[in-house]
Amino acid sequence: MLWREDRPMRIALLGCGTVGGGVYEFVQERTDMEIAYVLSRRPRPDLNCPVTSDFSRIVSDPTVDTAIEVMGGRQPAYEYMCAALRAGKNVVTANKQLMSERYGELVQLARENHVALRCSAAVGGGIRWLTNLESTLDMEPVLRVSGIMNGTTNYILDTMTTSGLKFEDALRQAQALGYAEVDPTEDLNGADARRKLVISTNVAFGCVVQEPEVTTFGIAGVRACDIGAARKMHRVVKLMASARLLDSGDVACYLEPAMMPQGMHEAAVPENFNLISITGMHIGKQSFYGQGAGRFPTAYNVMQDCLDIRNGLTRFYTDKLRPARVDNSSIMRPYYVRVNGMDRWLQTRIDKMLDCGIITTPVAVSEIHAWARERKLTETGGFLASLR
Amino acid sequence: MLWREDRPMRIALLGCGTVGGGVYEFVQERTDMEIAYVLSRRPRPDLNCPVTSDFSRIVSDPTVDTAIEVMGGRQPAYEYMCAALRAGKNVVTANKQLMSERYGELVQLARENHVALRCSAAVGGGIRWLTNLESTLDMEPVLRVSGIMNGTTNYILDTMTTSGLKFEDALRQAQALGYAEVDPTEDLNGADARRKLVISTNVAFGCVVQEPEVTTFGIAGVRACDIGAARKMHRVVKLMASARLLDSGDVACYLEPAMMPQGMHEAAVPENFNLISITGMHIGKQSFYGQGAGRFPTAYNVMQDCLDIRNGLTRFYTDKLRPARVDNSSIMRPYYVRVNGMDRWLQTRIDKMLDCGIITTPVAVSEIHAWARERKLTETGGFLASLR
Known part of the structure; x- marks a missing residue:
């Protein structure tokens, strides 16, 4: 009306x-x-x-x-x-x-x-x-969407990185400040950020993807040694949402921890802030930064x-509203993986051993996420993060 | 029409x-x-x-x-x-x-x-x-505007920082890539960024400030040792535009090199990108990042x-269109200063001696800019940058 x-x-x-x-x-x-x-x-x-x-x-x-x-x-x-x-x-x-x-x-x-x-x-x-995304779409196709879409997890990761807190203490601090809920499950397992990614992907590419198809790995398993391993590589752990339009018309769309190089924009996002970026054909990368939650x-x-x-x-x-399939098999990256007990799949993909965890040779997002699900990586105290 | x-x-x-x-x-x-x-x-x-x-x-x-x-x-x-x-x-x-x-x-x-x-x-x-600023103004008053508003100087500073190039070589590289004009004077002395700052200030605070009142110090005098001094303090040199509404209704409005802490958002702006931020009363800080120039x-x-x-x-x-005076006398900060030959004014403001340059006790923006003008700091091969 x-x-x-x-x-x-x-x-x-x-x-x-x-x-x-x-x-x-x-x-x-x-x-x-x-x-x-x-x-x-x-x-x-x-x-x-x-x-x-x-x-x-x-x-x-x-x-x-x-x-x-x-x-x-x-x-x-x-x-x-x-x-x-x-x-x-x-x-x-x-x-x-x-x-x-x-x-x-x-x-x-x-x-x-x-x-x-x-x-x-x-x-x-x-x-x-979303309104800035909408304006860009008035002008030209969007090729990519990515960013930090959950303030709670960013607060936890940032606090672990800058103050050296353990995961449990960082979570408690986030709860005390009202940045994390009493039951933080949906923030930690990525469900909250995945919803935002699905909406962003749908708007950006004029499509409809199904939420369960969007592969997700959260940060419930992150430990101080993972943050330390990132630091030794001059990187910072962030929970990154990513979507990209594929030539096939399908989309790559996934959520996972990533070790971002320290000089990168995303690495500098503090506390419970969010940073979301689009890449347009002519306009290049545009990013939007601000409070991701709060009254x-x-x-x-x-x-x-x-x-x-x-x-x-x-x-x-x-x-x-074009229905689109999610296909993460063409995105290949090296991953940091920390797991209790090696297995055959991982064994063949080791590129480098670290004090805590390993770096893999480039692996498809779909493949390593499937492996992590099957291994119940988070539940068994493990962690992974792609190297960007 | x-x-x-x-x-x-x-x-x-x-x-x-x-x-x-x-x-x-x-x-x-x-x-x-x-x-x-x-x-x-x-x-x-x-x-x-x-x-x-x-x-x-x-x-x-x-x-x-x-x-x-x-x-x-x-x-x-x-x-x-x-x-x-x-x-x-x-x-x-x-x-x-x-x-x-x-x-x-x-x-x-x-x-x-x-x-x-x-x-x-x-x-x-x-x-x-400007359109995002306009939207924010529909909702609430804006308290501050700041950011990196000139891509040429950011490219030069970023190249000096990340590749260790000398100023002259970084400038030549920027010119070769089309990021700097054949005559780069108005980028280097801050005149270009000042214009953007004046327009942003006027829109943000619903006022009209006079361009010549906006104190400006550029980066024509920056040398590798300044970049090095910043690095030792875990900082990065950026050319920052800043404006703030004062209780009096006047505005603080100035452009100067600043040494930003490495973890800060502004420090991570690469190449010829721009990053502009507003702080609103309820919304907090919002930032916008993208290509600052180009066809x-x-x-x-x-x-x-x-x-x-x-x-x-x-x-x-x-x-x-409320006429407003520029008043930078209430903004106090420590400064990094490198000058050929000490003088009485500077002598009384030394907080710390560095290998290359000094750090001052907190000084008003208006005061140190007036001193730099009088001393012809850039022309005599000197440099200054505030510590944020």
């Missing part, structure tokens, strides 16, 4: 927790937007606006033009988003899980109903990454999406 | 050299834009569009909605831009010199004529810096400006 110039944008805020509360605060300071409803199961006497637990009231109110979904999780967020889109309301969401798992379906639904669907806050927190950065990006809608935007970042 | 939906955007290309030629090529590949005229003093049989040396023909053609000024220099570019704005045509320019020197006047003229004036390519080459990156940014206009944009990045 297009917002009408003569009145403020009327927003239904679905969820008013950390991010939603930030959005609420931002909107209070503006005259061009107002919160028509907050959807909340419990009473919210602290809020100066109508609060309801009845979503049907919101979706049937024709004065609401935009729904902001910041409840997170699959249900009922999915149901509400679909209903809002079908009712002709714009949807702004920070829900990376839904946008990754239900990408094609949601984009299609927005398109059919001629409304805007925006999810800038779902990838890169406060970084205007106000995320709320900021949600608000910017609303402003874009207020300025007349009525679409998703792309309308291309 | 608003572009009408039913026909392509009709562009007058004022100048068709390096950048203009890139724009010409980009437009040839599109159906939503066309080159109505190329303004050229000499015949251009290579171009597949009307070529004229008569600007009055362009400005009086009501079918032309947008003029792209990529001739550079002061005159006749200034005259043409004003005439185009007065004739109700949108103007897209890459001319940092004019946008810096005539900022208030040109923005005012665009405003009066209700047309768009855009100059994204004037700052940061291919980086969508296609610059043409890309010009094209993106045209696309924004095609999407309905009819303004400059800000409409605030």
Whole structure:
């Protein structure tokens, strides 16, 4: 639904927790937007606006033009988003899980109903990454997407690197600072960053890849000796998301720890910051750096999406929904591997022995990830990282 | 003039050299834009569009909605831009010199004529810096702007740092690669970066500062021993542009070499790349990285400006034109200084002697820049850099 110039944008805020509360605060300071409803199961006497637990009231109110979904999780967020889109309301969401798992379906639904669907806050927190990607696509094809898309793991790796903390202590510190959740599993195993990578890949290449096809290796197994091994090679361990369009039309798309040369841009990303890059045909490499999470950065990006809608935007970042296969067999790199007990596969791929771990000859991403899964590398206390 | 939906955007290309030629090529590949005229003093049989040396023909053609000024220099570019704005045509320019020197006047003229004036390519080459800054300003005040805004000097400093070349050899290499002009004076003395800093400062803080007030120290005097001194302190020399809004409403705004800690983001900027950052109240630090110059990156940014206009944009990045004074007296930092012959002023500010140069106690930017000017530091073979 297009917002009408003569009145403020009327927003239904679905969820008013950390991010939603930030959005609420931002909107209070503006005259061009107002919160028509907050959807909340419990009473919210602290809020100066109508609060309801009845979503049907919101979706049937024709004065609401935009729904902001910041409840997170699959249900009922999915149901509400679909209903809002079908009712002709714009949807702004920070829900990376839904946008990754239900990408094609949601984009299609927005398109059919001629409304805007925006999810800038779902990838890169406060970084205007998806909108910058969208602008680049107006001009030319994008060849590559890569970057550091998870602030929690970057904080842990950075703290281990700069302060020499053990993994457990770095994790505890991240939790104490609110950078890691009480259950940090989805950050550590890469599931969170993978969602952001899937959304970025889909937008960048106008395709739809299936999340489970995106090979992922996390940092739950990283130890001080791995950080030390990287340092001896003048490198820094980072959790890197990578995607590339292949000549076949398929995409290479994977998430893994990487040892980046110290002078490289990515190596210098501190604390819980994110850095995401695109390579365009003529423009070369462009990078975007900022807070990857947090109340106000995320709320900021949600608000910017609303402003874009207020300025007349009525679409998703792309309308291309070509199904694409993930194929990581053509990307070859040497890897650092630390494993309890050698095996035949690894034996034949040793290029160099280190004090702690080995460096392999160049191996395909698909091959070493398959090996690591089969070996249960993380669970048995091992680690790997590609050398970039 | 608003572009009408039913026909392509009709562009007058004022100048068709390096950048203009890139724009010409980009437009040839599109159906939503066309080159109505190329303004050229000499015949251009290579171009597949009307070529004229008569600007009055362009400005009086009501079918032309947008003029792209990529001739550079002061005159006749200034005259043409004003005439185009007065004739109700949108103007897209890459001319940092004019946008810096005539900022208030040109923005005012665009405003009066209700047309768009855009100059994204004037700052940061291919980086969508000014538009990202504009988006941030839609949300909240910006507190700081800083960054590496000149690719030529970054190439020279990076080459001296990573390959150990002497200044003269690094400069020659930059010239051979087309990264430095035959006469590199305005890159080396900071004049080029200062223009970009002035434009960024004005947009960021909604003000108008006078270019000559922006204290500038360049890198013409940098020698291998300075790079070496930085390395011993685990630092890297970069030419940094900095601006900050002061409580008084004045701005601190200056350009100088800085020794950045090795782990910092800015220290990792390679070759002729640029990195520009803003700090917003809630969003924190955001950085934008990309090609700072070159045919296609610059043409890309010009094209993106045209696309924004095609999407309905009819303004400059800000409409605030508050005159502001530059005051660099409150920014205090230690400096690295290498000078031929000590003097009384410097003597009283020594904190530490190095093999090559000294480190001062914290000194105000305004004070040390005034001293360097008086001492003719660069001309007498000296150098300075703040420690960040």
